[in-house]
Amino acid sequence: MNFKKQLIIAMAFVSVSAFAQTPTPQTFTNKKDGNYKFTVVKNLDATAVQDQAHSGTCWTFSSLSFIESELLRMGKPKVNLSEMFIVHNAYNMKADKYVRMHGSVNFGEGGAFHDVMAVVKDSGIVPQMVYSGFANGEKDVNGEKKINHSELDALTKNIVETVVKSDKPGIAWKKAFNGTLDAYLGPIPKTFTYEGKQYTPQTFRDMLGINPNNYIEISSFNHHPFYSKFVLEVPDNWAADQVYNLPLDEMIAVMDNALMNGYTIAWGADVSEKGFSFKNGVAIVPDLEWGDVKKEKMDSVILNPGKQKVITQEMRQEAFNNYETQDDHGMHIVGIVKDQNGVKYYIVKNSWGVKGNDCDGFFYASEAYVKYKTTSIMLNKDGVSKDIAKKLGL
Numbered sequence: 001m002n003f004k005k006q007l008i009i010a011m012a013f014v015s016v017s018a019f020a021q022t023p024t025p026q027t028f029t030n031k032k033d034g035n036y037k038f039t040v041v042k043n044l045d046a047t048a049v050q051d052q053a054h055s056g057t058c059w060t061f062s063s064l065s066f067i068e069s070e071l072l073r074m075g076k077p078k079v080n081l082s083e084m085f086i087v088h089n090a091y092n093m094k095a096d097k098y099v100r101m102h103g104s105v106n107f108g109e110g111g112a113f114h115d116v117m118a119v120v121k122d123s124g125i126v127p128q129m130v131y132s133g134f135a136n137g138e139k140d141v142n143g144e145k146k147i148n149h150s151e152l153d154a155l156t157k158n159i160v161e162t163v164v165k166s167d168k169p170g171i172a173w174k175k176a177f178n179g180t181l182d183a184y185l186g187p188i189p190k191t192f193t194y195e196g197k198q199y200t201p202q203t204f205r206d207m208l209g210i211n212p213n214n215y216i217e218i219s220s221f222n223h224h225p226f227y228s229k230f231v232l233e234v235p236d237n238w239a240a241d242q243v244y245n246l247p248l249d250e251m252i253a254v255m256d257n258a259l260m261n262g263y264t265i266a267w268g269a270d271v272s273e274k275g276f277s278f279k280n281g282v283a284i285v286p287d288l289e290w291g292d293v294k295k296e297k298m299d300s301v302i303l304n305p306g307k308q309k310v311i312t313q314e315m316r317q318e319a320f321n322n323y324e325t326q327d328d329h330g331m332h333i334v335g336i337v338k339d340q341n342g343v344k345y346y347i348v349k350n351s352w353g354v355k356g357n358d359c360d361g362f363f364y365a366s367e368a369y370v371k372y373k374t375t376s377i378m379l380n381k382d383g384v385s386k387d388i389a390k391k392l393g394l
Contacts, residue, residue, distance in 0.1 A: 035303075038345065040335065050065070051354075054149060056153075059236070063117070065266075065351070080129070085126045086120075087133065098238075112330075156180055220246050229245065260336075281359035332348065
């Protein structure tokens with residue numbers, strides 16, 4: 001991550017400054033007088049921002065960004081891993097589950113962090129240069145390749161829905177399904193050459209030193225016992241994998257401990273709140289009711305740091321219960337900053353490219369927003385403090 005991306009400088013609407021080596025942050029102003037001043041608490045290495053474009057594959061972009069940072073933390077060379085390799089394999093896994101469950105589980109383009117780890121564990125991983133996933137030649141108006149899964153998603157869903165309507169499903173559909181994936185994404189390579197050496201996806205995984213068993217998911221909801229595991233009830237958890245359940249303050253403590261000790265975090269959250277502004281590079285929970293804010297005042301609320309709500313366990317539970325909080329999006333948390341009022345924010349790497357955002361593809365999410373809208377996180381279990389690890393039986 002270069003200097004500009006690390007620190008979010010010269011935002012067009014929200015003026016931000018943060019310098020890892022400068023104790024006193026400089027200030028940038030603009031014609032709307034938006035003025036955030038951030039000082040860096042912790043800023044960890046991350047690879048370049050990617051663009052999921054016209055696809056619902058944030059779960060693989062965020063997870064692989066997370067793994068790429070893990071490799072950097074481990075002292076490995078920087079590598080751009082193939083998201084579409086994960087997508088191809090995960091689609092096959094999802095289709096098999098859908099048919100076996102007679103169509104009673106979710107089938108769509110969404111997914112979860114554990115889907116990526118399941119693919120890495122079973123099938124390995126490959127670099128982006130080996131498998132781009134652009135077999136259909138989709139390009140944008142500038143001639144650049146961009147992901148567009150609209151046809152792929154419709155065709156694959158049609159296949160599995162047709163199969164489950166059959167009185168006695170055969171096995172030929174699997175070839176048709178995989179053939180559709182090959183047509184849009186390209187056939188998965190069995191072997192490939194990378195930096196002069198030959199690998200399979202599995203041996204490349206092993207060479208990188210990625211061990212999926214080292215990673216856990218955590219959430220915080222009081223409709224299940226704390227310090228136990230439960231199946232997170234969100235549609236994209238088609239695999240019915242379990243997460244650890246912690247009280248809210250301890251989940252935040254886990255995140256802070258991990259980041260301060262060099263471990264980044266894959267972050268699943270709801271991004272539908274009015275306080276979420278990717279354009280302006282902030283996600284906040286102002287201490288007000290949005291219905292009471294006149295339209296002409298909303299920009300001011302977003303553009304200037306102010307008091308934020310105190311989020312409780314009960315508040316986040318209520319929002320989850322009434323569907324205000326859903327599993328909208330997967331992202332990657334790479335650091336911590338504080339604004340001029342001492343309010344803590346997390347540095348978030350997104351997968352919506354660098355256009356249409358004043359922060360080169362990153363944004364700052366306040367602690368209040370993270371407390372309120374997090375659905376789950378994934379991290380290296382070594383990033384969990386010993387006392388909490390003991391409570392979880394790690």
